């Protein structure tokens with residue numbers, strides 16, 4: 488019933504396509520800015536290494552074992568382990584989380600599409616910091632424009648998922664990802680030459696722990712899940728398409744390292760501009776990238792071309808991620824046999840689209856309207872800081888404690904290897920403990 492990726496590389500490309508997206512280029516820099524920099528980055532990196540990558544392996548191997556949508560893969564491995572069907576809830580929660588993320592994700596991707604248009608028509612040339620801020624603020628007030636680009640992005644995502652992801656994605660990842668990487672490097676060089684690079688570097692890598700609160704630690708942990716597309720079945724769904732023999736651990740480490748590299752380079756490209764412009768603030772929130780980078784492009788040779796290319800590539804990266812937000816639900820609906828792929832995808836995209844309209848209309852991106860509904864903030868908080876970490880926690884417990892060791896070994900394609908035991912130890916003890924402690928501690932912090 489399922490297609491299979493051609494080889495290990497196709498899986499790496501698809502998983503990287505899912506992982507690398509707005510989370511790296513838009514979200515990582517602004518939440519780093521909001522949470523004081525260095526210490527936040529360090530905690531984030533520790534979470535990637537001790538929770539993200541190990542749990543990603545666990546999630547992929549459930550998908551490989553079940554070879555179906557996350558809901559049915561969970562059902563399969565649960566039955567195989569002789570357990571209660573309640574574990575299937577991991578799959579259900581994932582489908583819901585995917586739609587909730589897609590709601591605001593497609594709105595922000597729409598911002599990027601709008602900036603493609605602005606760049607291509609010369610409206611980003613030689614902007615001052617203040618003018619860039621005004622441009623962005625004005626755009627957020629333009630409901631119609633926001634809705635048009637949100638809808639356009641939703642439609643593009645629908646098209647790929649409806650066609651079936653094994654077909655749609657290979658080329659995107661293979662050709663456009665390297666391009667995105669290259670343009671980020673251009674921005675990085677610009678930051679070194681023209682921006683305040685040393686201030687940016689210090690901000691990102693001086694570990695000032697007094698600046699990091701307990702809720703900041705939860706933001707970092709949650710972002711480790713978000714950025715790796717983890718804890719909601721996206722990577723599980725892709726694992727289901729993975730070929731029979733492929734070394735899971737090496738593959739996943741590659742994806743994790745690429746994703747982390749893109750985030751760090753985005754930070755090193757954005758903050759030099761922020762620190763070189765007195766009007767800009769690292770903690771200014773979701774607009775950070777859209778206000779700082781146009782200023783950099785505006786004063787760069789061939790800046791209009793680079794700006795157009797950059798925002799286009801960001802939109803494409805968001806696109807290949809968005810596909811994996813819809814895919815778990817779509818795959819499940821198709822498996823029920825009640826709907827074909829296109830109508831199933833349409834239904835799911837429509838639900839997410841409505842949520843996005845809510846985000847646009849509540850118009851509270853910059854938190855400056857205290858009476859607003861804060862739909863964007865709520866969706867982001869519920870998914871990144873609650874649903875994905877919980878999903879990851881249960882996946883780690885399931886694979887670490889409840890799956891038969893022989894099955895885990897064979898699906899990892901690992902044979903017996905000392906590194907395997909280290910991984911299993913992390914998945915059993917370290918990752919669940921870290922997630923549980925951070926979630927409980929920040930809850931406690933909020934209540935007391």
Ligand code: PFF
Pocket residue numbers: 505506507508509510511585588712713714715716717719720721722808809811812
């Ligand atoms: N990992 C994506 C990013 O960093 O932009 C976002 C994402 C995609 C999260 C798919 C979750 C997911 F299932």
Ligand code: NA
Pocket residue numbers: 505506507508510511713714715716746
């Ligand atoms: Na990411």
